[in-house]
Amino acid sequence: MKQTVLEITSNTALNKNVYKMVLKGDCTAITSCGQFVNIQIEGMYLRRPISVCDYDADSLTLVYKVVGKGTEVMSKMSSGTKLDILLGLGNGYDLSKAGEKPLLIGGGVGVPPLYNLAKKLRGEGKDVSVILGFNTKEEIFYEDEFKSLGCNVKVTTVDGSYGIKGFVTKALPESYSHFYTCGPEPMLKAIYNATTTSGQFSFEERMGCGFGACMGCSCKTVTGYKRICKDGPVLFKEEILWQK
Amino acid sequence: MAEVNTKVTLCGIELDNPVIPASGTFGFGYEFAEIYDINVLGTFSFKGTTKDPRFGNPTPRIAECTSGMINAVGLQNPGVEKVISEELPKLKKCFNKPVMANVSGFSIDEYAYTCAKIDKEEQVGWIEVNVSCPNVHGGGMAFGTSPEGAANVVRAVKAVTTKPIIVKLSPNVTDIVAIAKACEEAGADAISLINTMLGMRIDLNKRTPVIANKMGGFSGPAIFPVAVRMVYQVSHAVKIPVVGMGGVNSAEDVIEMMMAGATAVEVGAANLINPFACRDIINDLPRVMEKYKINSLKEIIGGCK
Numbered sequence: 001m002k003q004t005v006l007e008i009t010s011n012t013a014l015n016k017n018v019y020k021m022v023l024k025g026d027c028t029a030i031t032s033c034g035q036f037v038n039i040q041i042e043g044m045y046l047r048r049p050i051s052v053c054d055y056d057a058d059s060l061t062l063v064y065k066v067v068g069k070g071t072e073v074m075s076k077m078s079s080g081t082k083l084d085i086l087l088g089l090g091n092g093y094d095l096s097k098a099g100e101k102p103l104l105i106g107g108g109v110g111v112p113p114l115y116n117l118a119k120k121l122r123g124e125g126k127d128v129s130v131i132l133g134f135n136t137k138e139e140i141f142y143e144d145e146f147k148s149l150g151c152n153v154k155v156t157t158v159d160g161s162y163g164i165k166g167f168v169t170k171a172l173p174e175s176y177s178h179f180y181t182c183g184p185e186p187m188l189k190a191i192y193n194a195t196t197t198s199g200q201f202s203f204e205e206r207m208g209c210g211f212g213a214c215m216g217c218s219c220k221t222v223t224g225y226k227r228i229c230k231d232g233p234v235l236f237k238e239e240i241l242w243q244k
Numbered sequence: 245m246a247e248v249n250t251k252v253t254l255c256g257i258e259l260d261n262p263v264i265p266a267s268g269t270f271g272f273g274y275e276f277a278e279i280y281d282i283n284v285l286g287t288f289s290f291k292g293t294t295k296d297p298r299f300g301n302p303t304p305r306i307a308e309c310t311s312g313m314i315n316a317v318g319l320q321n322p323g324v325e326k327v328i329s330e331e332l333p334k335l336k337k338c339f340n341k342p343v344m345a346n347v348s349g350f351s352i353d354e355y356a357y358t359c360a361k362i363d364k365e366e367q368v369g370w371i372e373v374n375v376s377c378p379n380v381h382g383g384g385m386a387f388g389t390s391p392e393g394a395a396n397v398v399r400a401v402k403a404v405t406t407k408p409i410i411v412k413l414s415p416n417v418t419d420i421v422a423i424a425k426a427c428e429e430a431g432a433d434a435i436s437l438i439n440t441m442l443g444m445r446i447d448l449n450k451r452t453p454v455i456a457n458k459m460g461g462f463s464g465p466a467i468f469p470v471a472v473r474m475v476y477q478v479s480h481a482v483k484i485p486v487v488g489m490g491g492v493n494s495a496e497d498v499i500e501m502m503m504a505g506a507t508a509v510e511v512g513a514a515n516l517i518n519p520f521a522c523r524d525i526i527n528d529l530p531r532v533m534e535k536y537k538i539n540s541l542k543e544i545i546g547g548c549k
Contacts, residue, residue, distance in 0.1 A: 001279060003520065040517070045464055046308045047517065070308075086519070206304040206454075208315060209516035212275045214268065215291075215320045216306040218299065225299055225320065230275070243302070 001088050001211050002029035006060060008081045011074075014063065014141040018109065019075045020053075021062045023083065030055045032092025033116035034182075034202055034234050037062070038210035040084040044070045047086065049210050049229070051182070051202070053112035054119065060087075063112035063141070089210050090233050093117050093200055095124070099177025102126055103199075104151075105168050105191055107133040107183025111142055113202055117180055122149045129176060130154070133168035133187065137161035169194040189242060201240060202233045219243065248533045249540035250526075252286070254485060254508045255408035255433045257342055257369050259286035262541060263498060263526050266489050266512035267292050267346035267372065267412075268317065272331040276515075277338035280523045286508060288522075289344040289372050290331070293362070295354045297323035307445040307454040312464025312491070313513055314443045316457040319348055319377055324358045332367050342369025344410070348377055352400045355387075360404040371407055372487075373397060376414030376439035378461045388414045388439075391426030398430035408433035410487060415467075415474055416442045424478040435478055436487035436510065438471045463513040467491045472504045479505025479546055493521070495528040502541060503548040 006025035014020050030037075030052060037060065038047040048070040054061035066075050077083075095117070102121055104114045111132055121128045128151040134140050135158045146153045154171040155163030164171050168183075169190045179199035181191050188201050205228040208216035212230030219226055221239045226232060250261040265276075267289040276282050300320030307314040321327065324347075335343065345362045349355035359371050375388030375397050387393040394411065401409055411427045413420055415438035424435050440461025445454040453459070471490025479486040488506030491513070492498060498509045514521035529541075538544055 001519070003279075003518070044308065045311055045513075045517065046306070046313055206306045208306045208313065209269075209519070211519060213271045213519070214306070214315065214516050215271075215300065215317045216315060217303060218305075218317075218320055219303070220299060 001086055003084065003086050004029070005082050006085050008077055008079050008083065010079055011077050013075075015139060017066045018139070018141050019064055019066065021064070021074065021077070023060045023062070024058060026058065027055050027060045027087060028057050029088035030060070031088055033120055034093035034113050035088060035090045036210070036233065038086040038089055038207075039074070041070050041073050043073060046208065047210060048074070049089070049207050051113040052116065054116045065109040086210060090229060091231065093180055093202070093234050095120060097178050097198065097200070098126055100127060101175065101177045102128055103173065103176035103179040104128065104130045105133070105179060105181040105183070106131070107168060107187040108135070108139065110181070110183030110187070110202070113182050114180060115142060115145060118146055118149050118151050122151065128152065129173055131156065131168045131171045133183065135159065192237060192240065192242075195237070199237045200234050201237065203228050203235060204233070248530045248538065249542070250529050250533070252508055252541055252545070254487070255370060255410070257408075259508060261286045261526050261529060262502065262506070262508040263522050264288055264344065264487070264508055264510045265515050265522050266510035267374070268315075269512045269515040272327075273335050273339055276519060279519055282339055283341060284523055284526055285341070287341055287344050287369060289346045289510060290335075291321050292319045292346045292348045292374055292377065293321050293324050293327045293358060294319055294348050294350070295324055295358050297321065297326065302456040304454060304456055305460070307460065309443065309445065309462060309464065309466065311466040312462055313516070314445060314455060314460040314462050315440070316455045316460030318457065324361050328361060328365060332365055336367060343367055344370045344372050346372045346374055346412070348374040352396055355397050356400040356404050359401045363405040363407050368407060370410050370434075371401070371405060372410040372412050372436055373401055374412045374439070376412050378414065378416060378440055378442045378459070388423065389417050391422050394423050395426040395430035398427050398432045402431040410434040410436050412439055413437040414439045415470060415490070420474050421477050421481045424482050428482045428484050432484060434485040434487060434507075435482060436489060437478060438467070438474050438490040441467055441470065463491065465491045465493050468493070468497060472500060475501060475506050476504040476548065495525050495532040498525060498529065499532060499536065499538070499544065502544050503546070505546040505548075507545055
């Protein structure tokens, strides 16, 4: 973990509620895709945890949905604004388990953390399949970005207004070596039940600190209590205990 | 910059400075030891420990507030046996000062059991007995909301321990002074206050409480004036030292708390927002002391006229 100040270079709407923010500065503290950052926002007491969509040594891309006051303030920030950010939080996805035909499944605002993962897996020459699930056509984002990486992309919409009608589980391919997913908990549960290989799930929880101190985001797992922020947000399928 | 003296003495143990991360905001120290040398601290109060391991409350456990936050963690901890066998040895590698052990319980016997065990650990300098956790039912705060209840815990704990006992009090009471006096009479070596204030937020979309446990402990800068007032009241009513806490966020806040009557000052929620908060406050103390013409922090304890 590192505390740093990054400067916004762009902040644009991808659709009605989803925004893409690009920041510049020292991002070397980010060590893996699937990690998140925790942003101090003026007027808000707690930082806001946002997953890393893409990064390199000196830039960071966040794709976030406006869900409350904090993200609403973020959506109105202009280029040149400097943000106090904690970088390199959480464990991130383990690429070593991918195999030759990894499957990436993202639901809604759970799509962004899979982008850098797809980029890395394609960089390793893997045959990457991606399923992007949304409620409706207007909510879709990043389909072309994943296609540009050379991934085999399928889009599902719950209302059938684009792509395959239904949930992401309707689009599961017959064979894949390992899967990675992020999205709303009902989707994660459905994937847990519908998949046939091992896989990695990225979870979301309301956090206090984001770096393991407050125990605000704990969950029970097969291997004991874990903090989503520090021991997660990525858990392996084999260690998940569904609570609710 | 002139040499200033930040040392204070708490129950016979000298601290390099009065800054103490509060229990529940600093774990067992190592998350922070990864990012700075925690030996710069006066000491820290470790995660509230109970006789048995506890997972705590369901999530969500955290809610945002104006200038503060609500938590309902519910005393998640590995239990006293594991704290002694696993956490303290790990802590020893990154912290070479006496640590403050924070203990909670669900019965008088549990408090006594856990304190007696912790008391034998040489790393422990003080035991902070939490009779004020708002997030567990039938324990913690149940003992701290009456003078008799608090005094009973203090007597039981004092009977089985040798180290200084600091009793951590709740602000969610009618008369905190009466409770502090009862603890002093029962043999407490110091009082620490305030624990969080009971609060609640509602999600307007869902029309449900934000926190799964409905209510939780409100902390952060918003409660600082309440804390200063209560530290002032209690320190004027008891002879034993008072450790002040509640919304402390800066070196100025530390000095204000000491002028109100605190011998040392705990910093809680600030650690969660800025992981370097305590280090930054300690680094800033000499500048602020010079600004207010303070040579030695000891001189300003209770110095508010």
